[in-house]
Amino acid sequence: MATAALPQPRLASFPQRFFEPLPGIALLAAIGLLGKFIEQRIALYAKSHHLHLPNIEYVLWAILIGVIVANTVGVSKVFRAGIATYDFWLKTGIVLLGARFLVGDLALMGSVSLVLVVIELALAISFMTWLGRAFGLNRNLSALLAVGSSVCGVSAIIATQGAIEADDEDASFAIAAILALGAIALFTFPLIGHALGMSDHAFGLWSGLAVDNTAEAVATGAIYSDTAQKFAVLAKTTRNAMIGFVVLGFALRWAASKATEFKQSKGQFLWNKFPKFVLGFLLISALASLHVFDKSQTAALGNLSRWAFLLTFAGVGLRTDIRAMAKQGVRPFVVGALGEVVIATLTLGLVLSATRVAHF
Amino acid sequence: MTQIRKRFHFSLDAVAVWTALALAVIVRLGVIKRVPW
Numbered sequence: 001m002a003t004a005a006l007p008q009p010r011l012a013s014f015p016q017r018f019f020e021p022l023p024g025i026a027l028l029a030a031i032g033l034l035g036k037f038i039e040q041r042i043a044l045y046a047k048s049h050h051l052h053l054p055n056i057e058y059v060l061w062a063i064l065i066g067v068i069v070a071n072t073v074g075v076s077k078v079f080r081a082g083i084a085t086y087d088f089w090l091k092t093g094i095v096l097l098g099a100r101f102l103v104g105d106l107a108l109m110g111s112v113s114l115v116l117v118v119i120e121l122a123l124a125i126s127f128m129t130w131l132g133r134a135f136g137l138n139r140n141l142s143a144l145l146a147v148g149s150s151v152c153g154v155s156a157i158i159a160t161q162g163a164i165e166a167d168d169e170d171a172s173f174a175i176a177a178i179l180a181l182g183a184i185a186l187f188t189f190p191l192i193g194h195a196l197g198m199s200d201h202a203f204g205l206w207s208g209l210a211v212d213n214t215a216e217a218v219a220t221g222a223i224y225s226d227t228a229q230k231f232a233v234l235a236k237t238t239r240n241a242m243i244g245f246v247v248l249g250f251a252l253r254w255a256a257s258k259a260t261e262f263k264q265s266k267g268q269f270l271w272n273k274f275p276k277f278v279l280g281f282l283l284i285s286a287l288a289s290l291h292v293f294d295k296s297q298t299a300a301l302g303n304l305s306r307w308a309f310l311l312t313f314a315g316v317g318l319r320t321d322i323r324a325m326a327k328q329g330v331r332p333f334v335v336g337a338l339g340e341v342v343i344a345t346l347t348l349g350l351v352l353s354a355t356r357v358a359h360f
Numbered sequence: 361m362t363q364i365r366k367r368f369h370f371s372l373d374a375v376a377v378w379t380a381l382a383l384a385v386i387v388r389l390g391v392i393k394r395v396p397w
Contacts, residue, residue, distance in 0.1 A: 091376035096383065280377030284384060293388060300387045303395035 024082015025311065028089075031069070031318070032310035035062030059222045059313045063186060066317015075318060086315025090215050091277040093308030097233055098284030099293060099301035106285055109231070112358055113205065113238040116350050120209050121242060123346050124150035128339045135335050140166035142335075143250055144174035149212055149339050151239055151246050154178065159243060159273055163251035177336030180325045182216035185344070190223045192348075200227035202355045208235025209347040210340075215316045218309065229309075237278055244273035 035058035046053040069075065075083065125146045132142025144166055148157040154175050161171040189211065193203040204221045207228065211217035214236050221232025248269055255262040288298060325333075386392050 088372055088376055088379075091373060092380050092383075095377055095380035099384070276371065276373035277376050280373075280380055283377075284380065287384070293384075296394065297387050300392060300395040301384060303397040304383055304387070306397050307395070 021082040021085050024079040025085060027075075027079050027082060028086065028311040028314040028318070031065050031314035032058070032062045034065055035059065035314070036310070057223050058310070059219050060186070062310065062313045063219060063317035063320075066314050067183075067320045067322070068317075070318045070320060071322050083315055083318050086215065086312050086319070089308045089311040089315070090218065091280075093305045093312060094214075094218075094233055094237065095277055095280035095284055096301050096305035096308060097230065098281040099288045099298050099305070100230060101234070101285045101288070103286055103289040106234070106282070109234055110238060112354060113208070113235045116205065116209055116347070116354060117235065117238045117242060119350060120239075120343070120347055121150050121246065124339070124343045125246070127342055128335075131335050131339050135331060137331065137335060138170070140164055141170040141173060143254075144170055145177065145336055145339065147246055147250060148174050148178040149181075149336065149343060151243050154213055155240075155275070156243050156247065159247045160250050163247050164254040174336075176325045177333050178212045179216075179320070180333065181336055181340045182211055182213045183320055185211045185340070186216055186220050186223065189220050189344075193224055193228075196352075198352075199355065200225045201231050202351050204228035204231025204233075205235045205354070206348055206351045207232040208237075208239065209351065210344045211236075212340075214240065215312055219313050219316055222309065222313070237275075237281060240275045241278050243275060244270040247273050 038061045039056065039058040042053060043055065045051070128146035128149050129142055132139075132145055137145070143164055144157050144160055147160045148154070150156075157171055157174050157178065160166070185207075189203075189207060193206070198206070203224045204227065207217050207220040207224070208231065211220050211232075217232050217236040218229060221229035248266060251269070252262055284301070287293065288301075293301065383392075387395075
């Protein structure tokens with residue numbers, strides 16, 4: 001048989017699959033802990049010398065160290081499988097964070113977030129689509145940038161790429177632009193927040209609404225404060241939950257433009273695209289609201305969530321490849337950057353207006 | 361592996377949720393009493 005001559009893919013054995021990520025996870029932990037160590041040393045130095053230095057959260061140090069390592073000495077192949085687990089730690093951290101939200105607070109704040117998210121989605125998709133056309137980007141790339149900047153970054157782009165049959169090249173352009181802009185937001189948003197004297201709550205909502213990739217949105221909130229991180233997670237999770245509706249909308253529009261029929265059940269499509277970790281977050285929150293955990297157990301779960309985020313933030317820095325981003329070309333980046341600035345300004349306006357109405 | 365993933369809907373989200381729930385059970389049972397930060 002002809003197939004017998006083809007090289008057979010080598011399947012990794014279970015021990016190999018289990019042990020392969022360990023060096024990378026150890027590297028994530030080492031960088032995260034180094035970030036924590038630097039934060040504590042600076043605080044101690046300021047205290048012992050009676051200085052008033054601004055508290056720079058470990059998050060920023062961990063990300064900076066990761067960026068420096070990845071873009072100078074580089075990351076050896078042995079660490080790559082472990083670094084790729086950062087997404088797993090992010091989702092585990094978000095689910096565990098559910099213990100720090102009571103269902104009543106979630107319903108109240110979630111509804112505020114939902115209203116803001118729906119307005120943000122409408123504004124961001126319309127503006128990015130228009131901007132892509134104005135800059136002569138092809139229709140698929142414009143659609144991917146619109147989805148990436150309105151919903152949830154990389155996973156939304158990948159989901160939409162499948163739905164509208166866009167090229168890999170368009171998807172990698174859009175992903176690079178979204179990640180580069182997320183990295184810029186990490187450093188600029190907290191400065192803007194402090195300059196405007198924003199509350200932790202308002203800043204967290206703004207980060208969750210305006211920063212596109214989940215890891216960067218959570219990190220931006222965490223750089224500001226622990227409470228801001230909580231609200232960034234809430235707003236970003238609400239945005240993530242909308243992914244199915246937005247991708248479905250683009251898929252239906254694409255099918256109509258090709259004069260073809262959308263063959264899947266819409267309910268099934270929405271369920272397939274729904275980020276299931278949101279359900280885990282809601283479940284843990286429901287258990288906490290039913291007092292399944294006492295105070296010390298809730299604190300323990302909150303701290304486990306912090307450790308999971310520590311690994312995530314180190315991964316955010318390590319996978320930031322400045323050279324690869326620079327190679328992607330200027331036009332998609334300019335469209336993304338212009339779009340992000342406008343969306344960040346609009347969402348900032350939305351959050352500041354909401355703070356006046358809801359007094360938070 | 362793909363077959364197992366398909367059969368048991370084994371996704372990253374599911375692994376993250378089950379890991380978090382397992383940790384919550386361990387904490388609830390008192391196996392882990394305190395997590396320093």
